[in-house]
Amino acid sequence: MFLPEIDDRCHELAERYGVRPYMVARYLTFLGRSETERLLKHMEDIRPAIRTNTILIDPEELRRVLEEKRGFELKRCPEPVDVGFWILNDPPISIGATLEYMMGYYVPQDAASMLPPVVLDPKPGDRVLDACAAPGGKTTHLAQLMDNEGTLIAIDVDPDRMRALKSNLARCGVANAVALRMNALDLPSTDWEFDRILLDAPCTGEGTIHKDPSRKTSRDPEDIATCARLQRRLIDAVVDVLRPGGVLVYSTCTFSPEENELIVQYAVDEHGLEPEPVDVGWADRGLRVPGVEPKVRRTCARLYPHRHGMGIFFVARLRKPLS
Template identity: 45%
Template sequence: MSEIDSYLKNNDSLLYTYRITPDIKRIAEKYGFLDYMVERYLEFLGEGTEDFLSSCSVPLTKSIRCNSLKIDCGKLEKRLTDKGFSLKRIEWSRFGYRVEKVPPRPTLGATVEYMKGFYYIQGEASMIPPEVLSPKEGELVLDMASSPGGKTTHMAQLMNNRGTIVALEKNPARLRKIRSNISRLGVSNVVLLWMGGEDVPKLGIEFDKILLDAPCSGEGLIPLDPSRKTKTKPEDLKNFQRTQLTLLASGFKVLKRGGYMVYSTCSIAPEEDEVIVDFAVKYLGMRVEKIQGIPGERGLTSFKGLSFSPELTQCLRIYPHLQHMEGFFVCLLRKE
């Protein structure tokens, strides 16, 4: 039995046993969520559960990332303001703006500036992983699950198109989308490979930094997609867990000693977040590094009878009812 199989088997009975009370059923019905989801939220959100559930029906403020590879951000701000948009700089982001007002026409995706690649429409929380990884000019960086290319092109921008990003995607249709974004945004330092992240050790390359924005349930995207209130079943979470652990282990093999990996998901599910990072700490010997200057809640140290490493408090949890962004989880790991 592999370490991953053993880890999953040891945790399975605790993670996937649910105690659904009449009160849980009432709350789930009130907000249109599945019972088991509410049971979990009550454990790690406590009194904030209904605030979270309610916030999932409130539209989020749109956001964009100015593409400094093609335009000065001050000039972009003026051009969009002249068109009737109202922008506010995101305090912790080097290139991010909240779009607080949108004119009747044009839409964000139909401006000349958008078509020229002067900006990328990107959720605010999804800008966090590249900022945390902070790739530098000249580094060799791996993006293990790169579609649709928002974080890939963000990292290229942070690197000023210098150094190399190896971006992986195993879905041919998604590859076309990434190529389109890379071209539109003027990115020139990305090597795009038709490959799944689990196969990356076959390349025989070691990387300075790795972004693993893992495939997940998208449980943090409910404000953007209400169907996710009832879409993911416990069996789906189990499948995502196995994929996430497999990708993490593969990434660990090709990360240089002393190198950094950001593990992130657009999910608030501990099964996909702390459970995965705890494996990195306890089985792979990775260390969790503190994330500075970005708003968020601390990672969990326990869930459904499982105890996680105290280091996980240095991970970031993002919630729509607290940070007013899509739900996200971000953790910075170092290979010793």
């Protein structure tokens, strides 16, 4: 656990931006003063976004309808998440109340959250697992990347979130997915085997502050340690059902290197997984973290509000060796 000394600078910035001093101390350690101030200043400046459901509609057709008929002002997200649009105005109709939403033409989703399914790159005919799937934003994205073909298993342990997952799959016309209430930690007890697995892991969620400002003060270092322990157990579980040569994408919406680079390093050390580059030219690389190999840092991707206009996010891609 990285717990730098909390000095007067930390208290000053923490008071100015309403966050916990330990968070500031960690940002300063890994990012420096200038980047830390920019991050804190823009942490809540994230535009809402929607992702086109290409199972049902083309992105430009959706854009035309929403701009001409619903009063939206939209800006296309950059490749490779260019099926998404940022919403530039306050539309006269809520994004969850339009006819197009109810018909499943789009999914409200932060632009950063569109990246993990693209990095996983599932193909039609693949066997794919979304290991922490609810409420289904990434699951429906996986389905459209698979052309609604193959086998997509979506599991989650939370019964309330499972209802949202099933509703979103139905609304979006997903035909290749099965939603199961299941704890991902129980995967080793099955005889399943997957070509590709997405593990968007439970985390401390610093990247959600723009949606939930209470997150600025609602977590402490013990929460980071708790999440990291769970994330390591989840890695153990999903690797067990990943076929040799298969691909795992690991993602979180938090800053903590204990939940990011160090989890990827754990997967490399304990399971022999090989990190592969996340080829997004505009993303940052991983942090320089003690105990993390350069090949791990260089292959990971990080997103920040002040640099990318997206919430704090982390993505890594790993491949299981053939033998």
